[in-house]
Amino acid sequence: MDTTMVHATIDGKACEFPKGTSILKAARSVGVDIPTLCHLEDVSENASCGLCLVEVPGAKSLLRACVTKVAEGMNILTATERCMRARKTNLELILANHPKDCLSCSRNGNCELQAMAERLGVKQVRFPRTRVADFVKDESSGSLVRDPNKCILCGRCVTVCETVQGVNAIDFAGRGINSRVSTFLQRGMDEVACMNCGQCALVCPTAAITEQDETEAVFSALLDPTKIVVVETAPAVRVGIGEAMGMGAGALVTGKMVAGLRRLGFNKVFDTQFSADLTIMEEGSELIHRVKNKGVLPMITSCSPGWIKFVEHFYPNLIPHLSTCKSPQQMFGSIAKTYWAEAVGADPRNIVVVSVMPCTAKKFEARRPEMDGAFHYWKDKMKLEDTESFYDVDFAITTRELARMFRVAGIDLERLQDEDFDDPLGRSTGAAVIFGATGGVMEAALRTAYELITGKALPSVDLKEVRGFQGIKTASVDAGGLKVNVAVAHTLKNARIILDEIAAGKSDYTFVEVMTCPGGCIGGGGQPLPVDKEKREARAKSIYLEDAGKPIRKSHESPAIQELYTKFLGQPLGHLSHELLHTKYRPRAGV
Numbered sequence: 001m002d003t004t005m006v007h008a009t010i011d012g013k014a015c016e017f018p019k020g021t022s023i024l025k026a027a028r029s030v031g032v033d034i035p036t037l038c039h040l041e042d043v044s045e046n047a048s049c050g051l052c053l054v055e056v057p058g059a060k061s062l063l064r065a066c067v068t069k070v071a072e073g074m075n076i077l078t079a080t081e082r083c084m085r086a087r088k089t090n091l092e093l094i095l096a097n098h099p100k101d102c103l104s105c106s107r108n109g110n111c112e113l114q115a116m117a118e119r120l121g122v123k124q125v126r127f128p129r130t131r132v133a134d135f136v137k138d139e140s141s142g143s144l145v146r147d148p149n150k151c152i153l154c155g156r157c158v159t160v161c162e163t164v165q166g167v168n169a170i171d172f173a174g175r176g177i178n179s180r181v182s183t184f185l186q187r188g189m190d191e192v193a194c195m196n197c198g199q200c201a202l203v204c205p206t207a208a209i210t211e212q213d214e215t216e217a218v219f220s221a222l223l224d225p226t227k228i229v230v231v232e233t234a235p236a237v238r239v240g241i242g243e244a245m246g247m248g249a250g251a252l253v254t255g256k257m258v259a260g261l262r263r264l265g266f267n268k269v270f271d272t273q274f275s276a277d278l279t280i281m282e283e284g285s286e287l288i289h290r291v292k293n294k295g296v297l298p299m300i301t302s303c304s305p306g307w308i309k310f311v312e313h314f315y316p317n318l319i320p321h322l323s324t325c326k327s328p329q330q331m332f333g334s335i336a337k338t339y340w341a342e343a344v345g346a347d348p349r350n351i352v353v354v355s356v357m358p359c360t361a362k363k364f365e366a367r368r369p370e371m372d373g374a375f376h377y378w379k380d381k382m383k384l385e386d387t388e389s390f391y392d393v394d395f396a397i398t399t400r401e402l403a404r405m406f407r408v409a410g411i412d413l414e415r416l417q418d419e420d421f422d423d424p425l426g427r428s429t430g431a432a433v434i435f436g437a438t439g440g441v442m443e444a445a446l447r448t449a450y451e452l453i454t455g456k457a458l459p460s461v462d463l464k465e466v467r468g469f470q471g472i473k474t475a476s477v478d479a480g481g482l483k484v485n486v487a488v489a490h491t492l493k494n495a496r497i498i499l500d501e502i503a504a505g506k507s508d509y510t511f512v513e514v515m516t517c518p519g520g521c522i523g524g525g526g527q528p529l530p531v532d533k534e535k536r537e538a539r540a541k542s543i544y545l546e547d548a549g550k551p552i553r554k555s556h557e558s559p560a561i562q563e564l565y566t567k568f569l570g571q572p573l574g575h576l577s578h579e580l581l582h583t584k585y586r587p588r589a590g591v
Helices: 023-029 081-096 112-119 156-164 199-203 215-222 235-239 254-264 272-292 305-314 316-321 328-344 361-366 373-379 399-408 430-436 440-454 492-503 533-549 559-569 575-581
Strands: 005-010 013-018 074-076 144-146 171-173 180-182 209-211 228-233 268-271 351-357 395-398 472-479 482-490 511-515
Touching: 005 023, 013 023, 023 074, 081 112, 156 171, 156 199, 156 492, 199 209, 215 228, 215 351, 215 395, 215 399, 228 254, 228 272, 228 328, 235 254, 235 272, 235 399, 235 430, 235 533, 254 268, 254 399, 268 272, 272 328, 272 430, 272 440, 272 559, 272 575, 305 316, 305 361, 305 492, 316 492, 328 351, 328 361, 328 373, 328 559, 328 575, 351 361, 351 399, 361 395, 373 575, 395 399, 430 440, 430 533, 440 472, 440 482, 440 511, 472 492, 482 492, 492 511, 559 575
Parallel strands: 005 074, 228 268, 228 351, 351 395, 482 511
Antiparallel strands: 005 013, 144 209, 171 180, 472 482
C-alpha cells in the first residue's frame, strides 16, 4: 500500500493528501464542496456533466475535479470567475433539452438537477433545444418507469447496474442529439433481464427512472367504504420513513409510523415482521428437512424478489437451491386473506392488502401469477370462478411513496405520539426486525434452526459474524455436532460469485443468504434518496437497536406465531403451509 502524501494548495490553503486522491475528494475533505451531477461516491465518476471544473494555473484548460488526481505542488482554484462561468454554461446546456415540468414532476423538491440550478444561479437558459423529438416513455415494467426525456446522461444508472449488480440491463445508445440510456434494442423493461431492484432509480439525479407510483390507487381504496384496507410495513421502512420526512438518517420511528398510517385511514396497521417470523419457521424447518433428507444444498434464501428474478434469468439450473418459501410480504398477504379473514368474518375479496416496502421489486413480486394462494384456499369453499381471482397483496408501495402520502394528507410524522401495531398480525420478535439488514435473515434463521436441531438455547443470539457491510461474509456454526457453513452476500455481483462456486461444485455451504441491494433492504431501491454508505450504516444501527430492545428475539418463541400454527396452519411444512406459504420458480427468457 502506497502511503506517499502529496502537497497541494486549495483556494490558498496548504494541504496534504494521499497520493492518487482526486481533486474532488481532496477538496471535500477540507470543506470545499465542488458541484457535480454525474459523480457519485463508490458508484460513478465518468466526468460527463462538466460541473466540477476547477482552475489550475499552467494547465491548458479547466480540469474535471472528479477524475483529476492531486499532483505534488498543485495550486487548485475552485471558485474563480472562469470556473463558475463554465459550470453555469454547462448546466444551461444540460437544461436546454430537459423538460420544464418541475412543478408536476415526482422529484420536485428532491431533484439534484433542480437544486444545482438554484445553487449555480441559473435564472434562464440561453441555449435552444437541440433534441429533435421526444423519446418514448417506458412504463412497461410493473416496478419502474423510464423517461429518457428527463435523462441528463450522467451514467449513474448504467454504472450501478453494471458494477454493483452485474446485470447490464441498460446502457448508452445512439449518438449526438440521439444519445440516450436504453435497453437492448430499445425493448420495454419488462422484456429484458431487469431485476426491478431500483438501484438505478436510487442513484438517478432526476426523474429519468422512478418507481411506478401507486399512491392514487391506495388513496382510492382507503376512500372506498366497501373495502377493508390493511397495511403491512417492512422492517427497513421504520428506519427510512423518518428520513424521507426530513428527520435524520436512520431515525427509528416505528411508533410514529404506525400512528401516521392510522391517520391515513387504514383499517388495521399490521407488520411484515409478523410474517418474517413466520418465514423463519418455514425456512428453518425446510433447511433442517433438506439436511436430514439429503436434499439440495446449499439452500438459498428467497425473500428478495430481485435476487429470485436474477436466478431465473441467469442461473436457471440452480433454481432447486432456492428455498420454496414465499417472501414475508407474500406470506403476510396469504395469511391476512385466510387466517385473519376467517377470524374477523370478512370476505377476502373485500380485503385490500397494502404493503410498504423499501423495494421496487416488491411491486413485480406482488403481481407474479403464482402469488394467489388465498384465492385457491377460498376457491372451493366459496365456489369462486377463475374470473374472480385476486392476488394476496394488492399494492406494494415504497418508502418514498408512503412519504408522499403523508405529505399529501398533511401528516407531520415527527410530532405524532407513538402507537402500537394491531393484533395479531402486528406482533413480532427481534429476529424479524433484522431482516432489514444484510445478514439479518441468516442470523434470525440460525437463532431458530440451532434450537430446533439441538433443543438447546444459543449461547448468544447476537451472531455478529454475519453482520456488517462486507460483500460476502462466511461463518460456521456447530449445531449439536452438525457443522453448518453459511454465507451472506449483498448485491447481485457478489451473489454471482457464490452461484458460480455452487455451479462449479466448489461450495461447501449449507445455507446462503442473498440480498439484492447494497446493505440489504435498508439500501433498497424504494428507500429515501439520495443514499450513501453512511446513511445505510445509520439505518442498520437502528435496526439492531430495535432488535436488542425486543422482549422476544427468536421467531419460534413468538406467541402470535405459535397461535397461528395451533389454530390454523398445524405445523411448519404442513399441507396448508405448502398451499399458502410456499411457491415454485421458473426459468425466464430476456436479454
